[in-house]
Amino acid sequence: MSTIATADVGHHGGTEPHGDHHHHELGFWQKYVFSTDHKVIGLQYGITGLSFLFFGFLLMLVMRWQLANPGAAVPVVGAFLRSVFGETVMTDAGALTAAGYNVFGAMHGTIMVFFGVVPVAVAGFGNYVVPLQIGAPDMAFPKLNMASFWCFFTSCVIMTGSFFVKGSAAKSGWTAYPPLAGIADLEGGSLWLNGQTIWLIAMVFNITGSLLGSINFITTIIQLRAPGLTWMRLPFFVWAQFVTAFLLVLAFPPLEAAGFMQLTDRVLGTSFFMPTGLMVGQTVAQTWSGGGSPILWQHLFWFLAHPEVYVLILPAIGIVSEIVANNTRKPLYGYKAMVYSVFTLGFLSFIVWAHHMYMTGMGAKVAAFFQVTTIMISVPSVILLTALLLSLWGGSIRFNTPMLFATAFLPMFGIGGLTGIPLAFNAVDLFLHDTYYVIAHFHYVVAPGTIFGLFAGVYFWYPKVTGRKMSEFLGKVHFWGSLVFINGLFFPMFLQGMAGVHRRWYDGGVTYEQLAGPVLHWNKVMTASAGLLALFQLVFIFNFFTSWRIGKKVGRNPWDATTLDWDTPTPPPHGNFEKPVEVFRGPYEYSVPGHPTDFHPQSQRD
Amino acid sequence: MSNLITKYFPFFTDREVPHTVSARPDTGLYSAKLGIWLFLASEVMLFGGLFSAYIFLRIGSEPGYWPAGLLNVPVGTMNTAILIVSSITVVMAWAALKMRQLGKYRLYMLVTILCGLIFLTVKLSYEWPAKFNHFGVFIKKEAASKYEDFLGNKHLQEAGQNPRWEISGHLLDAPKGSHYAHQAEHNAEHFGHETGRHDAVTPAEDDYVIQLDAVNANPSDKDNDRPHFWPVPMSTKLAVISAADVESASVFAPRHSTYFATYFLITGLHGLHVLGGILVFLYLWLPFPGGTKLYKTNPEHLANRVEIAGLFWHFVDLVWIFVFPIFYLL
Numbered sequence: 001m002s003t004i005a006t007a008d009v010g011h012h013g014g015t016e017p018h019g020d021h022h023h024h025e026l027g028f029w030q031k032y033v034f035s036t037d038h039k040v041i042g043l044q045y046g047i048t049g050l051s052f053l054f055f056g057f058l059l060m061l062v063m064r065w066q067l068a069n070p071g072a073a074v075p076v077v078g079a080f081l082r083s084v085f086g087e088t089v090m091t092d093a094g095a096l097t098a099a100g101y102n103v104f105g106a107m108h109g110t111i112m113v114f115f116g117v118v119p120v121a122v123a124g125f126g127n128y129v130v131p132l133q134i135g136a137p138d139m140a141f142p143k144l145n146m147a148s149f150w151c152f153f154t155s156c157v158i159m160t161g162s163f164f165v166k167g168s169a170a171k172s173g174w175t176a177y178p179p180l181a182g183i184a185d186l187e188g189g190s191l192w193l194n195g196q197t198i199w200l201i202a203m204v205f206n207i208t209g210s211l212l213g214s215i216n217f218i219t220t221i222i223q224l225r226a227p228g229l230t231w232m233r234l235p236f237f238v239w240a241q242f243v244t245a246f247l248l249v250l251a252f253p254p255l256e257a258a259g260f261m262q263l264t265d266r267v268l269g270t271s272f273f274m275p276t277g278l279m280v281g282q283t284v285a286q287t288w289s290g291g292g293s294p295i296l297w298q299h300l301f302w303f304l305a306h307p308e309v310y311v312l313i314l315p316a317i318g319i320v321s322e323i324v325a326n327n328t329r330k331p332l333y334g335y336k337a338m339v340y341s342v343f344t345l346g347f348l349s350f351i352v353w354a355h356h357m358y359m360t361g362m363g364a365k366v367a368a369f370f371q372v373t374t375i376m377i378s379v380p381s382v383i384l385l386t387a388l389l390l391s392l393w394g395g396s397i398r399f400n401t402p403m404l405f406a407t408a409f410l411p412m413f414g415i416g417g418l419t420g421i422p423l424a425f426n427a428v429d430l431f432l433h434d435t436y437y438v439i440a441h442f443h444y445v446v447a448p449g450t451i452f453g454l455f456a457g458v459y460f461w462y463p464k465v466t467g468r469k470m471s472e473f474l475g476k477v478h479f480w481g482s483l484v485f486i487n488g489l490f491f492p493m494f495l496q497g498m499a500g501v502h503r504r505w506y507d508g509g510v511t512y513e514q515l516a517g518p519v520l521h522w523n524k525v526m527t528a529s530a531g532l533l534a535l536f537q538l539v540f541i542f543n544f545f546t547s548w549r550i551g552k553k554v555g556r557n558p559w560d561a562t563t564l565d566w567d568t569p570t571p572p573p574h575g576n577f578e579k580p581v582e583v584f585r586g587p588y589e590y591s592v593p594g595h596p597t598d599f600h601p602q603s604q605r606d
Numbered sequence: 607m608s609n610l611i612t613k614y615f616p617f618f619t620d621r622e623v624p625h626t627v628s629a630r631p632d633t634g635l636y637s638a639k640l641g642i643w644l645f646l647a648s649e650v651m652l653f654g655g656l657f658s659a660y661i662f663l664r665i666g667s668e669p670g671y672w673p674a675g676l677l678n679v680p681v682g683t684m685n686t687a688i689l690i691v692s693s694i695t696v697v698m699a700w701a702a703l704k705m706r707q708l709g710k711y712r713l714y715m716l717v718t719i720l721c722g723l724i725f726l727t728v729k730l731s732y733e734w735p736a737k738f739n740h741f742g743v744f745i746k747k748e749a750a751s752k753y754e755d756f757l758g759n760k761h762l763q764e765a766g767q768n769p770r771w772e773i774s775g776h777l778l779d780a781p782k783g784s785h786y787a788h789q790a791e792h793n794a795e796h797f798g799h800e801t802g803r804h805d806a807v808t809p810a811e812d813d814y815v816i817q818l819d820a821v822n823a824n825p826s827d828k829d830n831d832r833p834h835f836w837p838v839p840m841s842t843k844l845a846v847i848s849a850a851d852v853e854s855a856s857v858f859a860p861r862h863s864t865y866f867a868t869y870f871l872i873t874g875l876h877g878l879h880v881l882g883g884i885l886v887f888l889y890l891w892l893p894f895p896g897g898t899k900l901y902k903t904n905p906e907h908l909a910n911r912v913e914i915a916g917l918f919w920h921f922v923d924l925v926w927i928f929v930f931p932i933f934y935l936l
Contacts, residue, residue, distance in 0.1 A: 138623050140637040215644040223625050223637045249648045257655030264871060269861035272659060272868075276668075291671070292864055296662050300655055575622075 036142035037574055041149050042128030043465070048156060049119030053451070054537070056111035059104045061530055066096040067508035068527035088168040101506045102171035103195070107163075109174025110199070113308065114206050115156060117450055121315035122248070123152070123213050125457050126241045128465070130217065132565035132572060133235045135226025135581040135603075140219040144212050151209030155202045162198035166190065170199035175301055178273035178294045182265045183280055191267055200263045207256045214245035221245075226564065228583035232339070233602065235563045235587040236325075236332060239339050240318030243346040244311050251307035251350065258300035265292070273297045295360055302353035310349045312446050313413070314342065316453025317384055320406040323456050324388055326561050327403040328395030329598050331588040334387040341380035341387075348377040358429045367426045374424035381417055385410060401475030405456035408483050409449060416444030419494065434504070437497025440490050448486045455482075455540070462544075463558045467570045468551030474543040481536030488529030492522035560599045563587050567603050627907045642914040646921050653925050656872050660932060663864045670769040671744075673865050674936070675833025676858065681733060682934040685725050686926060692721030693923045696887075696916040703909040708901055715891045715912075718919070722884040729877055737858035737866070739789065741777035743814055749851035756818065756845050758825025765828070771853070773822045773845055778806035779815035781849045786857065793817070801842050812849040817842065833935070869933050876929060879922045886915045 032040060062081065065074050074081060078094020089100030096104070131139055139145045162169040167189050172181035176199065185194035192198075221242050225234070234242075261272040271292035325332045332338065354362060354370040388410055397403065419441045422428045432438060455478075463469050499519045501509050508523045509516030557566040564583070568576050581603050589600035624630070625637045633640070664672055699714035745753050750771065754760065757770045778797055780790040794806045797817055806815055816822075821830045823841035830838065856862040860870045890911055893899050900908040 136623075140623060140625070141641060142623065144641075211645075211648050215641050215648070218644055219637050219641045222633060222640060223630050223635070224623070249644055250651050253648045253652035254655030254658075257652050257659070260871060260875070261656075261659060261867075264860055264867065268859075268867075270867035270871075271861075271864060272663070291663075291666065291668060293662060293666055296659055299662075300659070303655075 034146065036138070036146045038127045038131050038139045038142070038145060039465075039572060039576075041145050042124050042126070044149050045119045045127060045152070046124030048153065049116050049124055052111050052156070053116035053120065054541075056108050056116050057534065057537070059108045059111070061534060062096055063101060063104050063108065064527040064530045066101060066506070068523040070507035070510050071095055085163060086168065098506050099168070099171060102173075103163075103168045105504070106170045106173050106176075106199075107159075110159070110170070112446070113174060113312065114203070115159065117312050117446060117454070118210065118308075119152060120454055121319075121450060122217075122241070122244055122311060123148070123210075125237075125315060125319060125454075125461070126217055126244075127213075129461060129565055130238055130241050131220060131224070132464075132568060132576060133238050133563050134221060134224060134229055135564045135567075135577065135583065136220060136224035137575045137577065139216050140223050141216050144216050148209045148212035148216065151205050151212065155205035155209065158198060158205060159202035162195050162202065165193045165195065165198065167194055170195040172196060175305070176200075176262065176297075177301075178262060178265065178297050179275065179278050181262065182274050186266065197263065197266050200259050200266070203259050204256060204263075207252045207259070210248050210252055211256075214248035217241055217245035218249065226581045226583050229564075229602070230583075232336065233583055233586050236321040236335065236338060237315075237318035239342055240314040240321070243342050244314045247307040247311050247314075247346055247349060251304045251311075254300045255304035258297055261300075262297065295357070295362070298357050298360060299354070302356045303350075306353040306356065307346075307349045309442070309445070310345060312450050314345075316409065316450040316457075317342075317388075317413075319453045319457040319460070320388060320409045322561075322563070323402045323406040323460050324391050325588040325590065326460075326559050327398045327400065327406070328391055329398070329590045330391060330395045331586070331590060332387065333390040333393070334383075335586070335588070338384055338387045341383040345377060345380040345384070348373060348380070352377055355424055355429070358426050359433050364426075371424055371426055375421070378417070378421060378424075385414060385417070400459075401470070401472055401479060402456045402460035404476065404479045405452045405459065408479070409452045409456065412444060412448035412452060412486075416441060416446075416449050419444065431500075432497060434502055435497035436493040436501045436503055439503050440493030440497060443490050443493070447490065448483070452482075455479075458544070460559070461565075462547065462551075463554045463570065464565060464568075465571055466548055466551065467553060468547055468549075469554055469558060470543050470547040470551055474539055478536055478539045478543065481539070482533060485529040485533040485536065489526050489533055492519075492526050495519055496522055557601075560597070562589055562599050562601045564602055567601060627904065627910060636910055638910060638914050639917075642917050646917065649921060649925075653872070653875075653928075656868070656875070657928065657932070660868045660872070663868065667864060670771045671863065673772070673832075673863065676737075676740075676865075677869075677934045678733060678736070678837050679833070679835050679934050680837075681728060682930055685728055686930050688721050688725050688728075689923045689926050692718045692725075693920050695721065696912070696919050700909060700912045700916050703901075703905065703912055706905055708898070711912075712891065712898070715887060719884055719887050719891060722880055722887070726877060726880055726884070729873065734870075739776065739793070740774065740858045741786070741789075741814075741816060741855070742772045742774040742858060742862055743816065743847055743855045744771050744853040745773065745847070746851055746853045747771065752851060753845070753847065756822045756825060761826040761828075765831075767831075770821075770825070773816060773818070773847060774858075775819045775822065775840060775845075776817040777814065777857075778817055778844065779808055779813065781813065782811040786855075789857070790815075797842075803842075806844060808846060810846075814845075814847040814849065814852065814855060816845045816847065818845050872929055873933075876922065876925055879918075879925070883915070883919050883922055886918070890915060 026035075031037075035041060035044075062074055065072075073091075073094035074096065078090070082090040082092065082094050085100065085103075089097060089103055091097055127139070127145065131137070159169075167185050170176065170181075170184070172184045176196070181196055184196045221234075221238060261270070264270045265272055265274055273294050273296060274292045275294060276291040321332055321338070352370060352374045354366060355374045358367055358370075392407070397407075399407075419437070423432060423438065423441060459470055459475055496509075496516070496519045499516060501516045501519060502512075505512065505516075509520055513520065554570065556568065556570045559566070564581060567581065569578065582605075583602045584605055585600065585602055587602060589595075589602075591598045592600050623637075625635075627636055629636050695714045695717040699711050699718060702708075702710035702714055745757065750757060750759065750769075753773065756773045759769050762769055776793045776797070777786055777790045778794040780786045784790075794815075797806055798804045806817070808815055818841050820838040820841050821832060822845065823843040824830055858866055860867045890897050890908070896911070898908070900911075
């Protein structure tokens, strides 16, 4: 190490010293609020995102209560919810109304995807970990990074605020399909201050923040890698973030465009997405324009929202890869194959979007094209999963909390992915479309999949951020409780879905008892599981906050890891590294024969 | 100025992140140059989404509902030329900085800024307002035969062209309660002043009275068929249209048709980009700490800034190169 400290690496050019050697003490506001430090911004994103994940989860709990006990008042908090969300959402008795169910459904989806998982997985972990793993003092554009967070935060405030306007928040689903979304909330309401319009405005801010962030990620990874950190020496997490950022840069803008169009449809009377002669109630709502097209929205929306699925999953795969390699004490199996797969996956994710639209009757030829590409994309996905499974083979695995979550990720993501294959086929999808089968499929990908990956990441990098480990005991309680009840929550949805239960039935299927009768009792099981799942998340929250003060103190590399993020002081100071870093080897040199320890850090010359 | 900013907004001061000015040897790029190209990639997708909406809606539109030749081609051509000139001068400004000629830089940048301002002024004070004062009435198909004298569908059918359902011109009298009443009154006054005729306002309460465009005044004359390079003057002929026969009536605003919706959204977003570019150029032209003041301490940094702002400007220019043909010419 000492040789590196004095070596003039000379890679960055003479005028620009590496690291921040003379930073002055900043006040509270500059240090923790309006900060340009990637670590603070990562934490801001992470904590905001985790809060929204919890909020979205609570919305779902109320919906699940309604599905299992249609029309019954929500126990304990019913009156409180009535006073917070108002009469549109809750009855005076404290039960969820039909409109309220739609509000919670739309906002659960929106919040979980755009305000929960992406901020935590991409912006949170990405901001904190990527610069550390590539040996950079910060992101390439620190000010842009701050702008990104504050754009996102503005969107959070606007979206949350929409619950409190007349008629409550958006209720046309997280997909905001017109023509429903084009006319929702307008009758008798304000032109601007209504749920759906505010949803669109909030999304424009959210997308802008996300674009600024992803441009920053790509530039940082290309420009600020430490000397010696060649492409094939990058930790897989960095690769995953790199591809994710490309997906965001290229897929989000069309949705922003579509958002503008839906906004003008609502406030300027255009008809991009509103067909001529649309009947609302008994009257023709729109006569202008020679006809807009609701299908156009679906195309623009899914052009984002399918790559978005990979935005949700890739960072989690990246986190799991780091943890699997670290705790099996072996290199990742097929690292290069994984890198090529993640690129293939990124590319293919742009040409599969219309498999969400088989029901629009777009024609057999178009459907056939999207069937083929959708099946093709399962190849790189399976390579990734298989490589991770094979990485476990023959390892002397350390089952600490991060590793438990990472190992559970594999079969859970497997279930989510494999149950998607039937949906790729037009014929099968016509039957399963909009049933609980679809809900179960993508929730297995993002809940016990991605969110388990995120938990693994939180337990794994917590010591780097705080200098203390989270409690292993509480972590294991959290893990086993979550694993059991998340399956209790989502697995019965497959059974209901195959029986034909539709995803938007407000009473859980009671009205259609002839059809749904045999599977109705699962509603009770799922709702009970959801409640118990919530209890076990309280264990996590408790652990998260108490460990900050009383967790076991650790040094800079508590997991005996090899990548550069464990090479900084704990917690990393402003500017991250004390001295210039140089990289000499690949990311996962564990158990190298002949080496005195079972890990060989990237920055160690020999 | 610089000190004040540092004192109260320390987060606006530069961190020492490598490659903000000098290129990284193995990529050959300073970071901002890579960043701006990525940003432009996202912009391509943003405008790409809008242009694909244009294609999708145009292909899907019913015959006769996608207007052509409603925009002022000479003015559009002039604006195109102005943007192209400004794209050249911004390169000259950058080159002047590279050669460390601050005076020339100031001059070329000023020309660039002025070009941008002229473009926006033409758009906002002439082109858009002219549209907002132009009125179109789509006739119900079952009533079209009543207005054959204005629509000329027989002639169009013989010529193998799309039918025409719209009668357009200046609104002189609107049905009672229409929110175009004020505009109609203003136009009628103007019409009376120009022609000496004061017969435009009808006693009937549910009629539209329109001073016709040439194409509606004499629809069977082939010379009147759109498009034209030079705008055709309006006729002084009037049409009286009963509100009962009207499918929709609107000024040439976004709500008029999917054509104008796309036109205003794309040119509006493009205009915002022009405005953004002008503001950035102003910042780089004036003695701000990040503008020409930077020339004294780090001229290369200023040149880099002009280069990336210029790349953005070229992109804005390029978008217009697509906008101009698809809205003005096709």
